[in-house]
Amino acid sequence: MKRIVTVVVCLALLCGCAQNTAAERHTKTVFAMDTVMELSLYGDEELLTGAENIISDAENRLSVTLPDSEIYRLNEKGHEKVSENTYALLKQALELCELTGGALDISIYPVVKAWGFTTDEHRVPNADVLHTLLQSVDYSKIDLQDENAVLLGDNMQIDLGSVAKGWLGDAILDHFRSNGVESAMLDLGGNVQALGAKPDGSPWRVAVTDPSGDGYAGVVEITDKAVITSGGYERYFEQDGVRYHHIIDPATGYPANSELLSVTVIGESGVTCDALSTALFVMGLDKAADFWKRNDGFEVIFITDNAICITEGLISVFSPLGKYENTEVVILHRD
């Protein structure tokens, strides 16, 4: 009997080894959408080429600056027949604008442009200019018509930057999953999206950047989830001693002004997490906490200058780090 057990153990070990060599780790770095993307998967290296094609196709369709992109043409003409994929993303984006009561608005683009965030030529726009531009900001005036035709409101321009990378992460992981990959990790310019668990079965450990200093504010352990952060600490400028960041509140035309330094949304859908991280940042802590209580399917890490607030689903998987290690983590509960 003892011998049989030994043989079974040896076989199990051999199988384990064979599986590990079959699923070798492959990585690729891609520069796209004005950021850096790191792709890694355990499995067929060739799938990374497919992922690169998905990225360049998305950039060619969705870029606001490439003169031949569908979004560029739509913005120029005010109407355009777009591809199936772009139409589907627009539909999803508009649902998220609606869900968040306009805290996310994909038609804020002309205002972001006026602040110079699209060209790195930063300036504080004149209040009259902002007032005029805001007249044309209203996602509800975007009309999705039959046969993938899209019609914009008067003087409207849109940018899918707040959802494009989340969508892209979902598309790449679908491509990996449908080709048999069980374990993969993407970092699309700070958007982390994981397929499955690590090859040894343990969850992925994803750090959340400390928005007010160097290093990390904490680590969250996840399987099959997106971990997407919005904050004003990467893209901003200072003028006359005031700091202006790039996340513009569609209600005011000015950078969202709240106690939040960053918002991290964790859930299954990359596109939803991407949109919600921006929208919750714009809402500020109180409204965002209410929004979470009224909606399912995602968890949130809110970071202010001196505190971390997490939703109850993260209690067993989140650990604070660095300067937050010795501060109390506030837990948000659904009533």
Next chain:
Amino acid sequence: MTVYFGKKAVKLIDIIEEAQSANVDGISGATYSSNGLKNAVEDALGKASVK
């Protein structure tokens, strides 16, 4: 007026080293710009050549 290119771009190498030491598989953060990264690298190269 001061323009910042983001700490992630400037400190990319520090961050990679830190990721290795803190045993994490990914880092979630606000989107950084590859222009910022390029400028940071050019700055660093410029400084290196002055020395």
